[in-house]
Amino acid sequence: MKIYEKAPAKINLLLDVLRKREDGYHEVEMIMTMVDLADRLEMEELPRDTIIISSQVGYIPLDEKNLAFQAARLIKERYDVKQGVYIHLDKKIPVAAGLAGGSSDAAATLRGLNRLWKLQIPEEELCKLGAELGSDVPFCVTGGTAIARGRGEVLEHIANPPQCWVVLAKPPINVSTADVYGRFRASELKEHPSLANMVGAIERGSFNDICDGLGNVLEKVTLDLYPEVMQLKESMIRLGADGVLMSGSGPTVFGLVSKEAKLPRIYNGLRGFCKEVYVVRMLT
Ligand SMILES: C[C@](O)(CO)[C@H](O)COP(=O)(O)OP(=O)(O)OC[C@H]1O[C@@H](n2ccc(N)nc2=O)[C@H](O)[C@@H]1O
């Protein structure tokens, strides 16, 4: 039997860092939501006790470094599953982009294998397994829109933002999340974005207030390291996006756009100097 799972990309509408923790992670407050740019996973049971990963792209690891492999190994170990699995990753989400591509593949693997092997693991338990694989994985298990606290694994679901267009632009640089958090200095922070304002804006369904409330304290770290990300942000604003922010630790910059008529100018303007531009919808 073959099963299929979609693994959508996430964006951070808000990302605040409260402090560095003793375990080396940072205590965060974030608002995450999903967009309609997704990897597609195909999973097929194998009679042998083995995990095989393939993908149409050549630039991701296919061994135990792959997060889908790690998710399959974890579920097999915890639930004592003797069968193996073949997982094909049809990658559409750019890699190391700040869009949680690997985390979403891991989450989709957990959901998919739960179905394939009829394990009946409750979603809450899948989230706990996910947290062992990465801070963004629990959110990717549930999807929707959520406030994420702790190191990102403590979730409180809220309403979805109003539907709009999301333009994603990824410059050709690879950013390490660990490096960005490592360079972040809370003492250099001038102000924190307001979680309460953003939650209020989302709950009221106010697109303009959402655009005004966007904030990511990791942005300055990545922008200082890579001026081209700043250039991308400025271009997106100039071309008419209503609200613009870097997602996660970057380098992808997203622009929220309410009017479809604005999209050709923004897309064509960005494509002039950035190869990877995507126009998608919020997943609501
Ligand atoms: C930047 C975000 O993507 C925003 O959603 C997440 O905070 C990072 O999530 P992630 O990529 O799933 O992160 P992990 O794989 O758990 O951690 C990668 C590295 O980022 C740093 N890290 C991550 C999350 C966190 N709350 N504090 C951290 O300091 C740690 O150095 C860690 O070794």
Ligand SMILES: Nc1ncnc2c1ncn2[C@@H]1O[C@H](COP(=O)(O)OP(=O)(O)OP(=O)(O)O)[C@@H](O)[C@H]1O
């Ligand atoms: N299934 C996967 N898809 C993409 N990258 C993967 C996968 N498994 C492992 N990786 C590795 O993980 C690293 C980060 O890739 P990923 O696309 O998950 O980053 P990201 O979008 O920045 O994630 P986040 O937003 O959670 O920080 C890459 O260097 C890649 O080699």
